[in-house]
Ligand SMILES: *[C@@H]1O[C@H](CO)[C@@H](O)[C@H](O)[C@H]1NC(C)=O
Ligand SMILES: *[C@@H]1O[C@H](CO)[C@@H](O)[C@H](O)[C@H]1NC(C)=O
Ligand SMILES: *[C@@H]1O[C@H](CO)[C@@H](O)[C@H](O)[C@H]1NC(C)=O
Ligand SMILES: *[C@@H]1O[C@H](CO)[C@@H](O)[C@H](O)[C@H]1NC(C)=O
Ligand SMILES: *[C@@H]1O[C@H](CO)[C@@H](O)[C@H](O)[C@H]1NC(C)=O
Ligand SMILES: *[C@@H]1O[C@H](CO)[C@@H](O)[C@H](O)[C@H]1NC(C)=O
Ligand SMILES: *[C@@H]1O[C@H](CO)[C@@H](O)[C@H](O)[C@H]1NC(C)=O
């Protein structure tokens with residue numbers, strides 16, 4: 103009953119806005135206080151248009167609404183079974199979105215093109231705001247003009263959660279009846295049409311509306327499908343869910359970094375779009391919500407430019423993580439489930455609740471928390487002063503599961519977990535005592551796609567880098583009195599850290615003789631039909647690297663003790679640790695440097711950037727088939743490893759600079775070959791970063807070999823490896839891809 107009544111009111115509201123009333127876009131003329139008017143914003147709206155064909159992205163945010171529109175239109179070169187015309191509007195609020203797929207009405211795939219055009223409605227987007235008497239929250243969204251160059255059918259609409267959209271686009275076309283069956287198709291006056299849906303919470307509405315502009319016959323509702331005549335349509339997308347509180351660019355950045363607002367305006371706008379006082383978001387459009395690992399890696403790299411203190415971006419990150427710590431075991435939330443998808447998830451457990459929940463399946467995320475807390479609460483004066491008040495914050499205002507606890511108690515539970523997990527390996531250094539992925543989970547670290555770890559169960563990064571770094575930080579935090587415990591965790595955690603620093607690398611060591619390496623690289627280049635030179639002649643010595651993971655059952659159910667895939671996860675150890683076992687440190691640095699300097703397929707470098715995985719040296723053909731340049735964690739380029747590797751190599755180089763009062767420099771500094779190798783790798787990496795500035799804000803990108811070089815190519819247009827579900831398209835902007843705002847080349851090491 104109740105929902106029907108509200109729906110009618112809702113529809114009336116839609117009719118009001120679809121008549122292109124100029125007052126609606128002229129928000130500044132609105133008087134505050136009147137019920138249908140938006141707040142008058144102090145700051146001008148933040149808008150950003152970013153093109154990455156076949157994707158065009160448009161961001162709009164002001165103090166009333168933040169939204170992103172993505173328009174996909176096939177190019178002549180597009181693979182038409184992957185790329186079809188599509189409109190998405192996504193809101194950080196509730197991780198919400200609407201999505202519409204189109205097909206040509208008459209004609210083959212590829213014959214329909216769609217685009218957003220500038221008009222008096224918006225350039226290309228304008229904000230929408232109206233308030234219904236039955237609704238607690240105003241309806242907010244964006245509108246603009248969409249052009250269809252020929253007649254079109256809307257084939258698949260999805261309204262509600264971005265997670266539901268991703269289930270369709272990445273999860274093998276999953277459409278859930280709980281979401282799909284409640285979509286209503288309505289005609290609008292003036293030959294328009296509207297799709298509307300009430301969320302499973304029974305109070306939130308999402309709508310996507312189309313009204314033809316002049317010279318266009320309009321849209322008809324035909325048997326549950328919308329049929330569009332060619333031409334221009336005013337569209338609007340809106341929802342009445344509470345919006346987050348965006349931090350403006352001055353608020354996100356440290357007072358000494360305000361110059362970036364002018365110098366790197368697109369990157370600071372993107373950072374602003376992802377920054378809210380409640381949390382920082384991982385990426386646009388697919389991850390417009392909390393992700394623990396993403397926000398902490400981003401904060402560690404962005405630290406020098408982030409704002410500190412109450413209401414700053416650093417505290418937004420740390421607070422969001424602590425709020426979501428698992429009170430029972432101290433593990434850290436990977437991804438939150440909020441909005442419509444939270445209600446749906448609760449329904450699956452027979453619960454009627456809209457409460458958020460968390461995914462705790464990762465095994466790496468808990469280790470980033472102490473490291474980031476140390477940076478702020480121990481290493482920095484502002485953070486040290488803030489620590490008592492900040493950590494006494496009561497949890498539970500966002501995550502009801504943590505009611506009755508303080509953030510300090512949750513931080514302590516997390517530290518207990520780190521120590522508990524570390525202990526068995528300290529007692530006995532055997533493989534069984536290393537950190538494994540959780541039982542029944544195929545993923546557990548940042549390479550969280552089906553074949554990201556080559557089916558390995560014991561990831562390199564977690565064991566050789568994240569655990570010891572977390573232990574060092576637990577020690578520092580304990581000494582600073584941050585935790586609520588009585589025992590001497592400072593001494594204990596440092597002792598544990600030493601064991602994890604010194605005794606883990608050897609489990610992952612791989613050495614391949616020059617002869618075998620040359621042969622495997624040549625063979626691999628043939629297997630993948632690589633169009634460029636195989637670079638085998640650059641292998642002038644034995645090749646050393648560290649396994650991406652241990653313990654992989656492969657397709658023939660043969661057990662592989664090591665996943666022999668070269669990778670960039672070395673960057674964690676370089677960035678997070680000052681290890682002291684000299685011979686181990688020297689050879690570790692040496693092999694990273696050599697592997698970065700060699701060109702794919704003989705190493706990690708390409709003209710399009712450093713790839714995160716190279717399966718050329720493995721003796722298992724299964725890895726070559728899975729780690730492709732169409733795989734999310736295959737032979738592709740991610741922005742943040744470029745940044746963390748650059749910063750990590752810089753930190754190691756910096757250890758060689760004699761400083762008064764500090765300890766003796768490490769031995770590798772006096773090995774002319776190794777030191778020179780490191781310096782060259784640092785510069786080769788920076789040259790490649792500088793040659794790819796256009797890509798750096800993207801989440802991930804791939805390459806195609808043409809005209810004698812590796813050309814940057816969107817991942818989403820390349821076929822995914824068989825058996826991995828759908829293709830993953832890259833986010834146009836990703837929080838942890840904006841770290842070059844803070845990470846710069848150190849000219850002293852040129
Ligand atoms: C950001 O907001 C503050 C108020 O919190 C205001 O003083 C400042 O002018 C705003 N800066 C920008 C760039 O909008
Ligand atoms: C046409 O596009 C649809 C997606 O809109 C896709 O499912 C279908 O496979 C495509 N057909 C061909 C022949 O590529
Ligand atoms: C619409 O655009 C597509 C893609 O560019 C093109 O193939 C097609 O011919 C165009 N249709 C019309 C009617 O212009
Ligand atoms: C649309 O308007 C915006 C803002 O004025 C402008 O930056 C953009 O270039 C315009 N786009 C087109 C396709 O004209
Ligand atoms: C929404 O309404 C339906 C039907 O009345 C009810 O079964 C359901 O529990 C309600 N959901 C929530 C989250 O209140
Ligand atoms: C700005 O960053 C510096 C370190 O780069 C830090 O010492 C300072 O406290 C920060 N200032 C603010 C206002 O956050
Ligand atoms: C939910 O209820 C259904 C029907 O009673 C039952 O089959 C199912 O096992 C329950 N699911 C959970 C997670 O409890």
Ligand SMILES: *[C@@H]1O[C@H](CO)[C@@H](O)[C@H](O)[C@H]1NC(C)=O
Pocket residue numbers: 502503504505506
């Ligand atoms: C918090 O404490 C109250 C009162 O003691 C209790 O009713 C409630 O269940 C507690 N909440 C949680 C999540 O433990």
Ligand SMILES: *[C@@H]1O[C@H](CO)[C@@H](O)[C@H](O)[C@H]1NC(C)=O
Pocket residue numbers: 553556557655656657724725727728823824825
């Ligand atoms: C990818 O690896 C899995 C096992 O890890 C295997 O079952 C599958 O067949 C592989 N796919 C290809 C295309 O080789």
Ligand SMILES: *[C@@H]1O[C@H](CO)[C@@H](O)[C@H](O)[C@H]1NC(C)=O
Pocket residue numbers: 677678679680764
């Ligand atoms: C590594 O050593 C440098 C120089 O002494 C120091 O500034 C830095 O904080 C140390 N890093 C870690 C992770 O201990």
Ligand SMILES: *[C@@H]1O[C@H](CO)[C@@H](O)[C@H](O)[C@H]1NC(C)=O
Pocket residue numbers: 643644688689692693696773775776
């Ligand atoms: C460094 O690497 C080079 C080339 O692979 C090798 O010849 C040399 O022995 C290595 N040095 C050390 C100390 O590991």
Ligand SMILES: *[C@@H]1O[C@H](CO)[C@@H](O)[C@H](O)[C@H]1NC(C)=O
Pocket residue numbers: 181182183184821822
């Ligand atoms: C197009 O994509 C499909 C589905 O991923 C794939 O099977 C096919 O090989 C691709 N075609 C080309 C020419 O790459």
